[in-house]
Amino acid sequence: MHYWLLKSEPDAYSIDDLKRQEVGTWDGVRNYMARNNLRAMKKGDLLFFYHSSTTVIGIAGIAEVEREAYPDPSQFKKAGKYYDAKATKAKPIWSAIDVRFKKKFKEAITLAVLKNDPVLADMILTQKGSRLSVQPVTESHFKHILKTYKV
DNA sequence: GCCAACGTTGGC
DNA sequence: GCCAACGTTGGC
Numbered sequence: 001m002h003y004w005l006l007k008s009e010p011d012a013y014s015i016d017d018l019k020r021q022e023v024g025t026w027d028g029v030r031n032y033m034a035r036n037n038l039r040a041m042k043k044g045d046l047l048f049f050y051h052s053s054t055t056v057i058g059i060a061g062i063a064e065v066e067r068e069a070y071p072d073p074s075q076f077k078k079a080g081k082y083y084d085a086k087a088t089k090a091k092p093i094w095s096a097i098d099v100r101f102k103k104k105f106k107e108a109i110t111l112a113v114l115k116n117d118p119v120l121a122d123m124i125l126t127q128k129g130s131r132l133s134v135q136p137v138t139e140s141h142f143k144h145i146l147k148t149y150k151v
Numbered sequence: 152g153c154c155a156a157c158g159t160t161g162g163c
Numbered sequence: 164g165c166c167a168a169c170g171t172t173g174g175c
């Protein structure tokens with residue numbers, strides 16, 4: 001079992017959207033490191049759903065991997081903003097996963113709170129300048145966050 | 152809205 | 164292969 005953190009701008013896709021859908025597609029990732037992390041995910045892995053670029057920045061809830069990486073359909077859609085002319089069906093470049101809603105926190109665990117926690121000093125999320133949108137979270141960090149900021 | 156940090160592109 | 168220029172992310 002591995003743990004992850006996925007960022008999304010709630011204006012585009014929020015944990016409430018996922019809750020409504022029950023199972024949602026995580027597509028549009030256009031960064032190689034983030035993509036490789038998507039590809040490393042296994043069904044049943046747990047992930048933090050993180051809200052970025054919004055009024056309350058932080059971890060909004062939990063989801064789990066429902067379907068492992070497959071070619072991101074949005075790379076083939078010419079009209080869409082995630083279209084990639086270099087990608088072909090035979091040789092796709094980008095990957096998507098499906099995630100299943102697990103839980104929405106009553107209140108998001110904010111980035112400020114996480115940054116203030118010495119236990120999380122070496123978490124990728126809390127590093128200055130870190131903007132990786134799909135990142136691994138260690139088991140101890142994941143459990144620590146749940147235990148400490150239980151909501 | 153600003154801007155630091157980072158990733159990507161493309162000229163050489 | 165280097166690196167400047169540019170575009171994007173994302174916190175503040």
